[in-house]
Amino acid sequence: xxxxxxxxxxxxxxxxxxxxxxxxxxxxxxxxxxxxxxxxxxxxxxxxxxxxxxxxxxxxxxxxxxxxxxxxxxxxxxxxxxxxxxxxxxxxxxxxxxxxxxxxxxxxxxxxxxxxxxxxxxxxxxxxxxxxxxxxxxxxxxxxxxxxxxxxxxxxxxxxxxxxxxxxxxxxxxxxxxxxxxxxxxxxxxxxxxxxxxxxxxxxxxxxxxxxxxxxxxxxxxxxxxxxxxxxxxxxxxxxxxxxxxxxxxxxxxxxxxxxxxxxxxxxxxxxxxxxxxxxxxxxxxxxxxxxxxxxxxxxxxxxxxxxxxxxxxxxxxxxxxxxxxxxxxxxxxxxxxxxxxxxxxxxxxxxxxxxxxxxxxxxxxxxxxxxxxxxxxxxxxxxxxxxxxxxxxxxxxxxxxxxxxxxx
Amino acid sequence: xxxxxxxxxxxxxxxxxxxxxxxxxxxxxxxxxxxxxxxxxxxxxxxxxxxxxxxxxxxxxxxxxxxxxxxxxxxxxxxxxxxxxxxxxxxxxxxxxxxxxxxxxxxxxxxxxxxxxxxxxxxxxxxxxxxxxxxxxxxxxxxxxxxxxxxxxxxxxxxxxxxxxxxxxxxxxxxxxxxxxxxxxxxxxxxxxxxxxxxxxxxxxxxxxxxxxxxxxxxxxxxxxxxxxxxxxxxxxxxxxxxxxxxxxxxxxxxxxxxxxxxxxxxxxxxxxxxxxxxxxxxxxxxxxxxxxxxx
Ligand SMILES: Nc1ncnc2c1ncn2[C@@H]1O[C@H](COP(=O)(O)OP(=O)(O)OP(=O)(O)O)[C@@H](O)[C@H]1O
Ligand SMILES: [Mg+2]
Numbered sequence: 001x002x003x004x005x006x007x008x009x010x011x012x013x014x015x016x017x018x019x020x021x022x023x024x025x026x027x028x029x030x031x032x033x034x035x036x037x038x039x040x041x042x043x044x045x046x047x048x049x050x051x052x053x054x055x056x057x058x059x060x061x062x063x064x065x066x067x068x069x070x071x072x073x074x075x076x077x078x079x080x081x082x083x084x085x086x087x088x089x090x091x092x093x094x095x096x097x098x099x100x101x102x103x104x105x106x107x108x109x110x111x112x113x114x115x116x117x118x119x120x121x122x123x124x125x126x127x128x129x130x131x132x133x134x135x136x137x138x139x140x141x142x143x144x145x146x147x148x149x150x151x152x153x154x155x156x157x158x159x160x161x162x163x164x165x166x167x168x169x170x171x172x173x174x175x176x177x178x179x180x181x182x183x184x185x186x187x188x189x190x191x192x193x194x195x196x197x198x199x200x201x202x203x204x205x206x207x208x209x210x211x212x213x214x215x216x217x218x219x220x221x222x223x224x225x226x227x228x229x230x231x232x233x234x235x236x237x238x239x240x241x242x243x244x245x246x247x248x249x250x251x252x253x254x255x256x257x258x259x260x261x262x263x264x265x266x267x268x269x270x271x272x273x274x275x276x277x278x279x280x281x282x283x284x285x286x287x288x289x290x291x292x293x294x295x296x297x298x299x300x301x302x303x304x305x306x307x308x309x310x311x312x313x314x315x316x317x318x319x320x321x322x323x324x325x326x327x328x329x330x331x332x333x334x335x336x337x338x339x340x341x342x343x344x345x346x347x348x349x350x351x352x353x354x355x356x357x358x359x360x361x362x363x364x365x366x367x368x369x370x371x372x373x374x375x376x377x378x379x380x381x382x383x384x385x386x387x388x389x390x391x392x393x394x395x396x397x398x399x400x401x402x403x404x405x406x407x408x409x
Numbered sequence: 410x411x412x413x414x415x416x417x418x419x420x421x422x423x424x425x426x427x428x429x430x431x432x433x434x435x436x437x438x439x440x441x442x443x444x445x446x447x448x449x450x451x452x453x454x455x456x457x458x459x460x461x462x463x464x465x466x467x468x469x470x471x472x473x474x475x476x477x478x479x480x481x482x483x484x485x486x487x488x489x490x491x492x493x494x495x496x497x498x499x500x501x502x503x504x505x506x507x508x509x510x511x512x513x514x515x516x517x518x519x520x521x522x523x524x525x526x527x528x529x530x531x532x533x534x535x536x537x538x539x540x541x542x543x544x545x546x547x548x549x550x551x552x553x554x555x556x557x558x559x560x561x562x563x564x565x566x567x568x569x570x571x572x573x574x575x576x577x578x579x580x581x582x583x584x585x586x587x588x589x590x591x592x593x594x595x596x597x598x599x600x601x602x603x604x605x606x607x608x609x610x611x612x613x614x615x616x617x618x619x620x621x622x623x624x625x626x627x628x629x630x631x632x633x634x635x636x637x638x639x640x641x642x643x644x645x646x647x648x649x650x651x652x653x654x655x656x657x658x659x660x661x662x663x664x665x666x667x668x669x670x671x672x673x674x675x676x677x678x679x680x681x682x683x684x685x686x687x688x689x690x691x692x693x694x695x696x697x698x699x700x701x702x703x704x705x
Contacts, residue, residue, distance in 0.1 A: 005420060013703065069702070073423045073526040076699030083420040096524040101453045110449055113442035114527050 002085065003166055003197035004048040004071060009080030011041040011066050011221075040066045041077070042221040050085070050165075051195040053188075055208035055229055057236040058218035064201040067218070068168045071199070086165025086197075089115055091156060091172045100144035104135055104154055107143055111158045125161050132183070133157035153180060160187055167191060170201045185211060205233045205338060206374040230338075234368045237340055238270060254288040255357040258324070260345050262365045272366040275337055275378040279365065282328040285347045285357055291320040293350035296327045301342045308336060308376070314350070335378040338369035429691050435528045442527060446535035451542060465543050466550040469495060473554055487658045492560055495551055496648040497615030503544040504581065504641055505606050510536035511585030512592045512599045519705040529698050530691070533589035537581050555652060566651035569672055573647040576680035579687050580640055586690040590697045593704055612639045618663040619646050640682070643675035 014035040040063045048054050056064050069075040071082055072090040097114050098107045108129055112122040122129075130136050133153040143151060156172065169188075188211055191198055200212060208215050208229045215232035217225035217239065225235040261282040266272035273279050283296055299310035313329055327347075343363040348356035369378070427435065436443070455461040476491035487493075514533040515522060522529060555562060592598040614622055619642065623633045636642055646664055650656060650672060656664040665671060 002420065071423075073699075074523065074702045076703075082423050084423055085420050090526070097521050099449055099453060101456050102449060106449070106452070110442075110445045113439070113445040114521075114525050116439055116442070116527065119441055 001050045002047050003050040003052070004046065004085075004199075005083045006044060006046040006071065006077075007081050008043050008045060009041060009070060009077040009082060010039065010043050011063070011070060011075060012078045013038045013040055040221050041070070043080070044221075044223050046216070046223070046226075048197055048199065050197055051192070052214055053192055053198040053200065053212045055212035055215035055232065056199060056201045056218065057203075057205070057208060057215060057232060059240055062218040063221040064218055065170055066221075068170050068199060068201060072168055084166065087163075088166040088168065089159050089162060089164030090168035091159050091170065096155075098143050098151065098155065101142055103142055104130075104139040104146070108139075108154065108158055111155065112162060115159070115162055117162055121162070129154075129157045129161045132161060132187075134180075149177065149180075156184060160184075160191075164196070166197045166199070168199045171203070205236070208233060209338070209369070209372070209374055230368060230370050233338065234272070234366065237366055253355060253357060255285060255291070255347060255349075255355050257283060257285045257345060257347055257357045257359040259284045260343065260359060260363045262343060262363055264365055266368065270340070270364055270366050272368060273334055275367055275369045275371065276333055276335055279331045279334045280328055281331070281343060281345070282326055283345050283347060284324065284326045286324050287320060287322050289322055289355070291349045292352070293317060294320050294325075294327075295348055295350050296329065297346040297348070298329060299344045300336075301344060302376070303339055303341070308341065334367065335380075336367045337373060337375055337378050338367055340364055340366045427695050429688055429695075432528075432530070432691050432695050436530050436534070439528050439531050443531050443535050443538060446531065447538040447542060450535065450539040462546060465546040469499065469547045469551045470554060472498065473551075487661055487663075489560060489653070489658075492555065492558075493618075493649060493653045493663070494616065496652045497613060497645045499544065499547050499551055500577070500641065500645050500648055501610060501613060501615055502547065503540055503577070505610075506540040506543065507537045507581045507585055508588060508602060508606065509599075510540065511581075512588040512602050514585070514589040515593050515701060516589075516596065516599075516705070522705055523702045529701060530586060530694055533585040534582060537578070537585045540581075541578070551652075561654045562652050563650065563654040566647065566654075566669065566672065569647055569669070569676065570651055572673075572680070573644045573676050576676050576683055577641075577644045579680060579683035583683060583686040583690040586687075586694045590694055590701070593697075593701055609639070609641070612636075613641050613645050614649075615645060618661075619649075620662045620664055623665065637675060640679050643672070643679050647672045647676060 015038050016035055044067070046067075056067065058064050066075065068090065070077045071084070072088060097111055099110070102110070105126075108126065109119065109122055113119075130139050133150075133156070135150060135154060135157075138146065138150065143154070146154070152172070160167070167188075185207075188198060188200075192211070198211075200207065202208060212229045214227065215225075215229040216223055217232050217236045219239045224239060225232045261280075261284070262271040263280040263282070264271040264273040265277045265279075266274070281298060283298075294315045295312050296315065297310070297312045300308045302308050313327075315327065341364065342361055343365060344358075344360040345363070346356055346358045371378070373379075451462075455464065458464065460467070473491050473495055476494055480490050511533040514536045515529060518532055522532075588598060588602065614636070619636065622636045626635050627633050650664055653663070656662065656666055
């Protein structure tokens with residue numbers, strides 16, 4: 001059963017070339033103000049089934065919020081039609097409609113009224129809302145005294161406790177501290193189990209992987225992917241980084257890296273692998289002078305700038321004559337999880353470290369994680385099984401859970 | 410955040426045009442929001458003030474005291490002129506507060522309109538609502554003072570007051586809806602309105618008597634119904650006739666020497682026209698509503 005059917009929707013914004021709200025200028029131009037059309041959504045079809053959790057990915061300005069606003073009825077699509085089934089609640093902006101002078105309690109009532117919910121219904125859920133937000137001590141304080149996290153918690157708690165059939169979430173899962181975020185994700189999972197439909201806009205690929213069973217990618221207002229979260233994330237990354245260009249100049253010196261080839265197992269504009277696949281890096285360089293003790297150093301840096309791996313590969317005492325050379329390093333297994341990693345390389349002579357050639361930030365490879373795990377590294381999983389119940393008679397005597405060190409330290 | 414009700418069994422089209430009854434039904438579904446916004450506005454206004462609502466009530470009492478003193482010194486006006494004045498002022502305060510707040514109802518809530526779906530008509534209507542609560546408080550104080558002063562009100566006309574208030578409410582609701590939207594497209598509206606209200610104040614027989622205007626018009630061979638084109642005049646004169654309680658003082662004619670039918674007819678015309686205007690306003694509002702978030 002469909003929960004959302006959007007047919008051929010597009011959204012065209014008129015941008016004012018000379019923005020003016022004043023009547024004087026309007027009169028001068030006889031009402032015609034110069035406008036330029038901007039297509040924020042381009043003829044999009046989207047059907048979401050009841051119970052689906054759809055992730056929406058896309059670069060800044062790709063039209064994600066515009067899509068959600070059209071679905072929630074805040075914006076009207078320029079063409080096309082959207083049909084919905086059931087009550088819809090959107091978490092586009094948490095706490096919008098809160099009045100700073102009013103207390104948390106008063107704001108809960110107003111906020112719920114914006115959702116079209118009756119007073120009795122809120123009264124029934126009030127305790128659950130306050131519990132969820134963990135604000136019982138502050139609920140009778142004016143919200144102007146709340147921290148921004150508390151503000152958002154309360155807004156989230158209201159929206160999520162009023163059981164909508166369709167929940168729209170726009171980048172708000174990232175608010176609150178870690179514990180609250182986990183609580184929100186838990187609630188989203190509970191929603192899924194109850195068969196509700198959820199649309200999540202986020203830049204965190206991890207969230208999509210964790211909670212969504214389908215994802216779409218928007219690129220300049222067009223839907224460029226629609227499918228499994230893993231595939232969508234890969235396409236999203238490819239589009240996001242596709243425009244990156246190599247413009248850094250090759251460094252001059254007696255030793256120069258001319259090219260680095262990264263050979264993965266997946267095609268596409270970026271070399272890529274799946275978690276656990278092998279990866280071969282070939283460093284090509286030119287030496288004007290002989291290299292007595294050649295060494296190649298490689299490092300892999302995560303998108304957050306963290307060095308995931310770094311090592312020097314000593315090529316022994318085989319001196320290289322001047323000319324073009326290639327060194328290849330084969331990694332038999334790359335246990336990284338999803339992401340786009342930067343490969344930095346360096347070639348130098350152990351005996352003359354001043355003549356080193358460095359190439360940083362120019363080579364990349366992506367790792368796609370087809371599995372369910374998220375985090376940094378892929379741990380190899382063996383057996384996962386249910387153990388026999390503990391209260392069954394066992395041969396082994398119970399052990400202290402915290403063995404003490406008799407000697408002390 | 411936001412939502413809309415609806416049965417979960419069928420697919421319904423969103424952002425569809427509504428008929429006027431559908432629009433009204435949707436506003437009715439959000440009546441709790443309307444009430445909540447009115448309460449919010451009143452609460453916020455009197456937050457941290459010791460007297461709170463008493464301030465609304467104090468105003469007419471204070472005005473009465475000041476005017477009574479001023480006009481007894483200046484010797485202007487006629488007997489119990491301050492009561493005459495208050496009849497008009499109370500009505501005019503309702504009109505001007507409603508319009509001044511309604512014109513900005515959507516623009517000051519731009520953030521909300523851009524992020525939360527709900528029937529936007531609730532915003533201008535709630536400004537009328539809170540102005541109306543004020544009006545009731547002020548009216549109650551005014552009536553209490555009138556009773557204490559043993560001023561003779563004319564019961565033969567008092568029963569018309571609810572009708573007059575109803576007609577005025579329809580008119581103000583229609584104007585509030587229209588002004589709030591127009592101001593989104595041209596912010597000049599709010600400034601124009603301020604000027605218009607000053608002119609409108611003097612176009613109403615509040616400080617002067619209706620009969621004086623009517624006489625002036627007939628002396629210049631203009632039809633005497635011309636002042637009645639100002640829709641608020643019918644309401645103001647009804648309040649004056651009922652509460653001031655006389656159409657003349659001494660040999661001075663304040664209001665036309667006519668019976669109830671004249672007032673009723675005026676209220677009836679205003680009510681009918683306002684009803685039409687309200688329908689027009691709802692239609693216009695519905696057309697513009699789905700574009701508001703985009704323009705703001
Ligand atoms: N009311 C508006 N008037 C004109 N242009 C608008 C309006 N709202 C959005 N846009 C434009 O539409 C495009 C899409 O915006 P949108 O907010 O949907 O992006 P997004 O995908 O949510 O981006 P982000 O990741 O930054 O949240 C942007 O280029 C934005 O400038
Ligand atoms: Mg956005």
